[in-house]
Amino acid sequence: MVTGITSTELIETAENSDTRVNVDIDNTQPAIIVCDLKKVFQKRSGLLRSHVTEEWALKGISFQVGLRETYGILGPNGSGKSTLIRVLSTLLTPDGGEVKILGYELPRDERQIRQLIGRVSVDAAFYKKLSARENLLYAARLYGIDPRVAEKRAVEILDRLRLAKRRFNDSLEEMSRGMQQKVAIARAILINPPLLLLDExxxxxxxxxxxxVQTYLEEVRAEQGTTIVLTTHDMAEAERLCHRIGFITHGKLVAEGTADELKNIAGTDNLEEAFIKVTGEYFEKEEGE
Incomplete structure (x- = not known):
């Protein structure tokens, strides 16, 4: 989980009206509007790597996410869901289509969008030698948040995530995967972004x-009115957290609706069976499942 850090990865935090970033938001339209989004990667092979092939990760995806909605993106590994989150996070530039986030357009308004989002990935990045406290305060500093305010909020968030206060000054490399991910989520929520982008x-x-984590995400949305986009292959998590769910496979969004609507479309009472029937794809199980 813990990898090398980049400046872009560190700018992903949020929580509390005292710390919310001061960027105007258009509340008259959906939080996210995606129309015919495309993303292609070029791969080089052969002698001197002179042969170039294109691999389309996103093939014309369109969807909308309402303000204060939790929208789930369900898909197996390699389906394009992580690429989609990275595009929405401004970490990848789209190769076609239109994307609007809280009234701002990609890629034109990347700077404003970065101030409005908190992002958590399955491979959260930290300064591993630093403590949870130091990582969070550094992220807060990037947003100009008073250290005293940031520390108070960080302790509150980690407490609600059930991370023991005695671990607050432990280095990240001494923490379990679960503890590290809780710190990553605290970092994303510390500045109270109006939009959370959560990749598994x-x-x-x-x-x-x-x-x-699931309980706290429910509380954040209810208390702060946060819009959440969540990628997962955990069916129970999707049903618990998401108002609507999109099925993604091979870079295409092939169905969307509430969990009940998707199950009705497939004629089953099981969301995973619905995904398999609609997409023809299966999910890889996590280790230990």
């Missing part, structure tokens, strides 16, 4: 840590 935030966590 509970993958690999133990059952208790997973429940702690």
């Amino acid at each position: 935030p509970t993958t690999g966590l133990d059952p208790k840590s997973r429940r702690d």
Whole structure:
């Protein structure tokens, strides 16, 4: 989970009206509007790597996410869901289509969009030698948040995520995967962004840590009115957290609706069976499942 850090990865935090970034938001339209989004990667092979082939990760995806909605993106590994989150996070530039986030357009308004989002990935990045406290305060500093305010909020968030206060000054490399992911989520929520982009935030966590994270995400949306986009291949998580769900496979969004609507479309009472029937794809199980 813990990898090398980049400046872009560090700018992904949020929470509390005292710390919310001061960027105007258009509340008259959906939080996210995606129309015919495309993303292609070029691969080089052969002698001197002179042969170039194109691999389309996103093939004309269109969807909308309402303000204060939690929207789930369900798909197996390699389906394009992580690429989609990275485009929405401004970490990848789209190769076609239109994207609007809280009234701002990609890629034109990347700077404003970065101030409005908190992002958590399955491979959260930190300064591993630093403590949870130091990582969070550094992220807060990037947003100009008073250190005293940031520390108070960080302690509150980690407490609600059920991370023991005695671990606050431990280095990240001494923490379990579940603890590290809780710190990543705290960092994303510390500045109270209006939009959270979560790429498999509970993958690999133990059952208790997973429940702690899910409960807190529900509380954040209810208390702060946060819009959440969540990628996962955990069916129970999708049904618990998401108002609507999109099925993605081979870079295409092939169906969307509430969990009940998707199950009705497939004629089943099981969301995973609905995904398999609609897409023809199966999910890889996590280790230990």
